[in-house]
Amino acid sequence: MKWTDKIEKRGSSRPFYTFEFFPPRTDQGFANLLPRISRLNTLGPLGICITWGAGGSTQDRSLDLAGLTQSEYGIDTLLHLTCTNIVQERLDDALKEAQSRGIQNILALRGDPPRGQEAWIPMDPRFQHAIDLVTYIRQSEEYSSNFCIGVAAYPDGHPDAENDRETEFRHLKAKVDAGADFIVTQLFYDTDAFLEWVKEIRARGINVPVIPGIMPLQTYASFLRITKLCGTSVPPLILADLDKIKHDDQLVKDYGVKLATDMIRKLVENGINGVNFCTLNLEKSVQLILEDLQWTAYHDDRHWNKLINMTDHEPLSSETDLTISAHRATDTAAQNLADQPGKATGIGKGEANSASTWDEFPNGRFGDFKSPAYGVQDPWGGFASHPTNEAIAKWGRPTTLEELTALFLRHLHSEISDTPFSDGPLNEESQVILPQLEKLTEKGWWTVGSQPAVDGAKSTDPVFGWGPRGGYVYQKAFVEFFATEEDVERVISKVESQGEGWVDYFAVNLEGNLRTSMSDDGKNAVTWGVFPGQEIVQTTIIETESFLAWKDAAFSLWADWASVYAPQSPERNLLESVRKERWLVSIVHHDYIHTDSLWKFVSDL
Structure with a gap:
């Protein structure tokens, strides 16, 4: 089902959420991601997103993963698609393959430049920007009515763009006018700035659904790396809070859960009705956030109404917030999910090594290649930020x-x-x-x-x-x-x-x-x-x-x-x-x- 149809059908009575995953580097990681997605699907997401590697480097794995989640698991899947190293024949193959697997949702992106290039250079001059993908699909008799198309937006500004704010607004409006159905944003941590950005795009006539990107903190090092690469603005209070606990990974994770929960509450109070979780192929933090919000299938509308009326949240920097216990009631629910048929095997039998928690600390140089999150923190350098x-x-x-x-x-x-x-x-x-x-x-x-x-x-x-x-x-x-x-x-x-x-x-x-x-x-x-x-x-x-x-x-x-x-x-x-x-x-x-x-x-x- 198309995401926009589901959003419209759901209405504003309850919020929705989606989960984003990337194709793991190894076969074992790929196999273990599928039951992880299945467990998270029991939490009732609107759908899931599957990323597309730079230059289509994970094209086959992306299509395989999206095809399995769409056809085998019945999850309405959004497939990322980029212009990088794309030509019409390759684009047609990808769209036809997506259609054959029942995928109806596409996120059209320009994509990152191949490593080592000073500038983004198109392989086919017809596909230089995301708007070119949107236009091509919308003008095609074969594809136009079959796909619901999303596009990206950057509340903190595009990390490698020199355009001013007005130019970025015009580009976003052009993508929507070309036929984009909804917007998924880059991750951010300044909620006030994001809400102001939404007001500005609405004032410019951009009225399609906006799904903000929320990335729970996993480790202090990965937080610094990702925000630097994405050009994300981080409020000083958050940086100060994290500096106090940066040497305790569990406290950083707990803080990330509280931060994301408070961000989402504020978004909902201001009319934002859905979020996209960048999971990094991990599940525990997302589970805890949804339980704290009482958004999952385990909670009824009475809890949702209570959430809507909640206004007196404690400040994030309080000492109590920095010592949140990881052992909460949701561990029982998570374990119940992990014990369902189809869980990953070969990763230990005890609670700490249950399918939902065994790879919670992917800090290692190599990590465990069986983990779905293996490779999320590429230890090698890279040329994306080195023209x-x-x-x-x-x-x-x-x-x-x-x-x-x-x-x-x-x-x-x-x-x-x-x-x-x-x-x-x-x-x-x-x-x-x-x-x-x-x-x-x-x-x-x-x-x-x-x-x-x-x-x-x-x-x-x-x-x-x-x-x-x-x-x-x-x-x-x-x-x-x-x-x-x-x-x-x-x-x-x-x-x-x-x-x-x-x-x-x-x-x-x-x-x-x-x-x-x-x-x-x-x-x-x-x-x-x-x-x-x-x-x-x-x-x-x-x-x-x-x-x-x-x-x-x-x-x-x-x-x-x-x-x-x-x-x-x-x-x-x-x-x-x-x-x-x-x-x-x-x-x-x-x-x-x-x-x-x-x-x-x-x-x-």
């Missing part, structure tokens, strides 16, 4: 291996803020092992990922801590770097002759030739936590599937970096040769008691 001129200004024009080594050392020394493989400065945790990282990098092993060994740091530790307070966290030391094939052979030889079962490695090249000491089904948890009243939580697991999933991103970044420079230039030739010749290597030492075990092992390599 060509900026990349050259920051990273120069390397033409020799020695200059590449110097560049990676500059990052370790905080002389540059990031590299193509790291989107920020060296964090506090890595500073602990800075001398060891310097030695490896000086040898031409360009380190791109690492962590020190930790034996029982408090979960509130400002450097190593994560998860709820009152617990202890542990880490095995590992290091990841690019090296020559000769170096790989030396690593393998030493692990086999002197590792004594304490050391494991992975090594892979561009072609996907994998060498490892791990068995195909071997599991190597390198970060875990022990918390009161819970099972052991593992947030970082290095195994074959996860290593290969990141391998593709790792080598693609060399190509992205090379594309910054002119064809046949010395810089591009160097970076392309490195991509073809170097191997990505990861070494883990299982002795987490002695913090120098890994570094002693690799010191004479």
Whole structure:
């Protein structure tokens, strides 16, 4: 059913909500997302959204996921569709495939520029903006009446647009005039500014439904990263609140639930009748928000009327709000949902590892590749926020291996803020092992990922801590770097002759030739936590599937970096040769008691 028909039929008597998901990177994550969507569907959403990777990079998975949720689960699904790298034939294929799977709702987007490009460049000049997709569908006899079309809007302004506010209003009005049926907005955290923005678009004759994007906070680091990438304005009070609790992941999650709940209440009080939850493929926070709002199928209209009349909310910055208990009545409801047929398997049997909560803290470098949220926080750098001129200004024009080594050392020394493989400065945790990282990098092993060994740091530790307070966290030391094939052979030889079962490695090249000491089904948890009243939580697991999933991103970044420079230039030739010749290597030492075990092992390599 078309979303606008459902919105009209529902009327203003009760609010609606939708859930947004992305296609996971791995088959196991994909399989485990389906029962997660099924559980969340029991909460009664209007529908769900499935995102479309940049340049159609997840086209097949997006269509497969949307097709399954639409046809197998009977959920009215909205499929994102972008102009990036699209041509008419590919667009027609996608629309026909959507039709064949019963999908009636499309979100038309321009899409992000491919990584490494200074500007967004269309592959087909007929499809340069979202309005071109809307116009094409509306003017087609085959598609026009079959699809309900949504478009995006940016209450805080488009992150990479130089247009003034009036120009953005005109563009939005043009998309609606071309045939868009509703608007889904980018995430925001300034509710007052959003409500003012709605008044302004209404004054300009934009009267289609507006569905605001709400993203519950998951971790402090991901909040900072996402708001930076989206150009989101964050009120100072929220930043101040989060600064007090940024080292306690559970408090950040709890705060995110309270923040989203209060935002939505204020939106409803001011006439906004629906929201779109950006779930990041996680479910617990959304469940808690809907329970707090009493919007789910478990609550009747009396609770809704009570919500409408609620005006005396406590301020978000009060001390009581910062210590919300995660163990509330909704845990029972969540567990009941998790125990229904079709739940994910192979992820533990206890409460902490139930299907709804087992991956609540996706903080790890690799995470668990079985999680639907695996890959949500891409640990690699990226070029979306690095136009060509900026990349050259920051990273120069390397033409020799020695200059590449110097560049990676500059990052370790905080002389540059990031590299193509790291989107920020060296964090506090890595500073602990800075001398060891310097030695490896000086040898031409360009380190791109690492962590020190930790034996029982408090979960509130400002450097190593994560998860709820009152617990202890542990880490095995590992290091990841690019090296020559000769170096790989030396690593393998030493692990086999002197590792004594304490050391494991992975090594892979561009072609996907994998060498490892791990068995195909071997599991190597390198970060875990022990918390009161819970099972052991593992947030970082290095195994074959996860290593290969990141391998593709790792080598693609060399190509992205090379594309910054002119064809046949010395810089591009160097970076392309490195991509073809170097191997990505990861070494883990299982002795987490002695913090120098890994570094002693690799010191004479």
